[in-house]
Amino acid sequence: MAQENIEANINHSEFYQWGKELERLAQIGVKKEIEQHKAAGQPIFYSRQGVLMMELPDGRCFEYQRREDGTQEIIREVQ
Structure with missing residues (x-):
C-alpha cells in the first residue's frame, strides 16, 4: 500500500x-x-x-462593444 502511494505521488509530481x-x-x-x-x-x-x-499596434488600448451588425464601436481609450 505504501509503495503504491509513493508511486502515485511520483506520477502526480511528474x-x-x-x-x-x-x-x-x-x-x-x-x-x-x-x-x-x-x-x-x-x-x-x-x-x-x-x-x-482592442489594443492597437502602437500600444493604445480602447474599450469597445460589438454591434449587432458585427462592427465595433469604440467606447473610450483606456490607459
Whole structure:
C-alpha cells in the first residue's frame, strides 16, 4: 500500500511538472503570435476583467462593444 502511494505521488509530481512546462511553452507561443500580429499592423482583441478591449499596434488600448451588425464601436481609450 505504501509503495503504491509513493508511486502515485511520483506520477502526480511528474504529471504536474509536465503540465507546468506545457503551460510555459503555450504562453511563449501566445506572446510570439501577439508580437507578430501587432508587427503586421493588426490590433489584438481580448477582455480585461470582463471588459472588451482592442489594443492597437502602437500600444493604445480602447474599450469597445460589438454591434449587432458585427462592427465595433469604440467606447473610450483606456490607459
